[in-house]
Amino acid sequence: MCGIIGYAGFRNAQSVLIECLKRLEYRGYDSAGVGIIDKKLSVCKEVGEISNLEKNIPTMKGTMGIGHTRWATRGKVSKENAHPQVSGNKKIAIIHNGIIENFQSLKEELQQKGHKFSSQTDSEIIAHVIEEEYADTLENAVCSALKKIKGSYALAVISEQEPEKIIGARNESPLVIGVGDNENFLASDITALLNYTNRVIYLDDGEIVVMTKNSIRVIDGKKKKLTKKEKIVNWDVKDAEKSGFDHFMLKEIYDQPESIRQLLRGRISEIEEKINFPERVESILGTEYDSIHIVACGTSFYAGLVGKYLIEQLTKIPVFVELASEFRYFGIKKDTSLVVAVTQSGETADTLAALREAKSAGCKTIVITNVIGSTATRIADAYILTQSGPEIGVAATKTFTSQILTLFLLALKEASVRKTLGPDEIYHYILQLKKLPSQVRKILDNIDEITAIAKHLKDAQSVFFIGRGIYYPLSLEGALKLKEISYIHAEGFASGELKHGPFSLLTKDTPVIAIVASDETYDKMITSIGEVKAREPPVIAIADEKDSEIEKHADFVLHFPSNGLPLSGISIAVILQLLAYHVAKLRGCSIDKPRNLAKSVTVD
């Protein structure tokens, strides 16, 4: 989290920094600040969103500076903790995205030398260490300072004593250089820069850049000069708009018929009965691997769990789904596995680390992501873009359904290559896929049913979601959505597990949402509902529209359109999203920017 931006050039730095920061706001929006040098260094910071910063700071002259938007990792949200952080002599300013692991010992060392600190952040330490190491040039000071610092960082440093230079450094957190004419940029991601330049240089871990408005020099930790290639970025930045919806999240839920269509476009052919993926992906699928590992975090992890059921059902290949943050601690990584990483942003630190682990173990790697040009696409052997368009709401909606669908297409392709499915069966699934946009539209139409149920949930203290088989991960996702944006505690369970402990939490005030599909899990789900009802909480069943028996068992029912069974998960996901949205709305929560969260988590 945190977005950083640096500019050295001929334009007014303040307007450039603020415009770019607005595009980085999805990375964090607790607080923001800019530091500009116009003979002297001026730093201005404010709590809250960037629009707040824009309104409250004075006009600053100066054509070079740095800017930051924060997602707090250490130290509470406050003006003092916002970046840029300055050195003791107030001549050096830094902005930082990452976590310094040895900050405590560094802080004590500095305090013994007389440094005083005004924030609780680890980032402030960096400014003081640089000040301490400053002998002749800023560049040397930063290089020496980085030797003492352990942790992850994307840094930009400026000093009043060398007012034309910005020093940038990268270790694990993303940082790109934007190459301009008579101006240069540093940013956490490329989209922040695309209005100004389409030429980028990607920095790798351990690299340092010394930048002025006319020059760019990249060196390694030992000050050796490195030759880096400039790349031209050709994609368009589409501005996301709310288009009349109350929230981005609601618009993105309603985008799903379209995002599903976009995903399928060019990938499935009904007449030719086949699935098409980009060449690099196709060259990997169906080759010699005996297992598939899906690594992801958060909602993407749940998409992975759904993917496991789908891939195993269709291809009979064993699939393991692992939390990216745990992947490095266990799991036998053999080069006979295929590792599929799922990350909406392509920058999730935990998932990138898992990808790197997989690559060094010799596994083939594919990443499923929504952002073209993200770090994950450059690490993995091949990538599949979900093509859903930008997702601004912090809670994932359309990217979740797109990820499930991509995994389904992957399973179909794998099955056709390994011949575990014949062309007829593939055709059958293709027809089911084509019906999806209609079915999602049908659910979006029946919004009144959902808002009625939302009223029953809005005052709950705790909500349970239960499901079996492929619907178990959906119940996990349902709970995650609800707690993310409505702040009601919610938990998902495999319905068979309730009786092994969680039952003790059930009272008549803990509503239970049961996903009851008309497949082989049906009877056992009815039994589970019976067990739950015996403890008196209200039961809301999400059931197939053809199911007329369910009314006898549940207090309320939400119906989803019948489809070939793996794909009804998509309709159910939409219902769960709408439910969470309307509960949050009734409770007056900040839906697009929930408290304490950020869209893309780029720290460990």
Place this chain on the structure above:
Amino acid sequence: MKCVILAAGEGKRMHPLTYTRPKVMLPIANKPFLEWNLLNAIDAGIKDFVFAVGYKSEMVRNYFGNGEKWNINIEYINQGKALGTAHAIGMVEKFVDDFIVLCGDTIFGKNDIKNIAQKENSMGLLEVENPDDYGIVEIKGKNVVKIYEKMDEPFSNVINAGIYHFNKKIFYYIKKTDKSPRGEYEITDSINLFVKEQTIRGIFLKEWQDAVYPWHLLDANEEILKKMKKDIQCDVEKNTTLKGTVIIGKNAKILSGSYIKGPVVIGDDCKIGPNCYVRPYTAIGNGCHIGNACEVKNSIIMNNSNVPHQNYVGDSIIGQNCNLGAGTKAANLRLDKKNIKVVLNGKKFDTKRRKLGTIAGDNVQIGINSMMDSGSIIGNDVKIGPGAMAKGEIKPKTRVL
């Protein structure tokens, strides 16, 4: 005195050629528009240039670099978002004092550039036969009164030629310029504000070459080729015939049986022949191959493209890295001999030409024995399968099998 050249535009009306390059980089007689302007400006005595770039700026920068090839200085300013000519000029404020501005996609003669450079606060004017295609300039005596937008019934045939001489004062008026109905900041609006309080002299130009639609490039190509002088830098085999003005670059192989009738320009590293016929007003780029039994006439073939075996290409433009399969031909005349009409960007145009072949972008791969209809517009990266016919407007990445 610095010369600012506006080179940021995409030139949508030049599709499909401008999908992959900015308009100023379109080549005629093997040099981009911008280079012709540069050379004429250098001849007029200018040594310091500022290029205002934007769309596909890397193509301009990679070709021109910092100007040392011509012993001059070139600086670049990237416009980023295309917000209009006034916005582009406004960006160079910190880099210039007294300066002239040229539109990079129009070729100005060196004497005219000299005249404008010598008169402060002036702009170039031109008398034309078809003023309804351009913006009219109203003058009183020698001074400019107002510049008008394109109008259906123009009251004068004096148009804005697109070359100006400004000093620092213009930036004040640029800052005051509002967005035009097109949503851009236009220098013509800034000038209209300027002349209310100051004066701008109108100077009539004698030379001027512009191109709006792709088929105009053929006319521009012809005009420039007429003025060039013979220059052959490579060895030519026996039994080849070169007539008229023929310009050939380095390392070209001209094989036996080639019949080249100038004015023709051929770039470096080309392979021409054996037994081919290259007719007047043809420009062939670098690294091209015109092979056995091929005939090329009045066409522009860009770098690294191949017309390799038994082809006919007449009155056509072929982009870079294209490959024509053996036997593939471009038709350039209608059976009823009427004017050729094209569909470009979805709109129909009468090119007013009796002969027009095909206009193809970059990376077009055409299989053997295929046909390109007269007036066909082929986008970049199109694949036309063996024995197929390309007609009408074909968008980029289409496959016609």
Place this chain on the structure above:
Amino acid sequence: MKAIILAAGEGKRLRPFTETMPKVMLPVANKPILEYVVDSVKNSGISDIIMVVGYKKEVIMEYFKDYKDIKITYVMQEKQLGTAHALLQAKKHLKHPFIVLSGDNIIDQKSISKLIDEPSKYSILIKEHSHPSKYGVVFVEKNKLKKIVEKPKQETGKFISTGIYKLPNTIFNYIETLASEGVYALSSVIQFIVDSSEEIRVITAESWMDIVYPWDLIRVNEAMIHQSSASTSGTIEKGVVMKGAVSIGKDTTIYSGCYIVGPVVIGEGCEIGPNACIFPSTTIGDNTVVHPFNEIRNSVIMDDVHIASHSTISHSVIGMGTHIGNNFSAIPGDTTAEIEQEFKKLKDTGVMIGEDSIVGDGVATEPGIIIGRQCKVSSLNRITKNIPSKANVM
């Protein structure tokens, strides 16, 4: 000068198509009607548009969010009370004379330019027409408006109002006065102004099309599709014959043996054929699959539609997401249709099916039938009566 476009209405008479989108967004030749209106306004030199939206406004705002070259300001009309009331919502944006037009009538750019150039204080665009429009019949004397009758009992008078005016911003005084008396229609306000001895100049519009009923989509599609040109994209297999102006979108595949006679517009991501025949004045949206051996003529097929083989579809409208089984016949012909208690004579009309419906195999429909949204029609049925939305026919 600003233009104000009224786009808040639902368009009840266009059901079932307007159940999921406002009538101004219904597509003809693959562009929403509103886009034709905006383009005409833009090409006449106006760059500032106020759009009054209401019913399902998100569909409009999402579509126009990337629209270049023109500034669109949205104003909400919470309750659709009438055209003058809609105009009133935009009062604060209109300080100078302005043009007002409706988003669901396609008007050509020259007529708008004539209206802008007209120096009179008030002016109205009228059209020669045999049937009265929903804006009423007008009576003219010496190029000035004498009388405007909204719903005439007899079909007298040869001119109709297009509902397009150039007005000064003082009109709001009249509008507010009449609104307080419960009169919300702009035509009534205009009549009041005429009666107050103000002069309203009359200008004849060149081309104007009104879309009121579902079958109007077929007629207007046919008129507008002539404006589109040939443009080929996607993949065209060998053995495909295309004549006339045929526009094929990106990522669409036309399989071998298809015979397409323009003017035809086919959207993006479609699969057509093999051996399908598409005849003039047919528009096909995005992501639609047309299986082999189909014949489609003079019809509007929207996005995501699925047409299985051996079907004949002529002079019809098929809504988004609908699935049609094998051997479907939409028989075109003359008939009388009933809509909202009015009887209309239809010529040469096929079937109109709303969104997301599923039609089985071997179904045949009589001329002029309207099938609603999300309907299910089982195989081998012959449909002789209209079917309301969400109904099942066994």
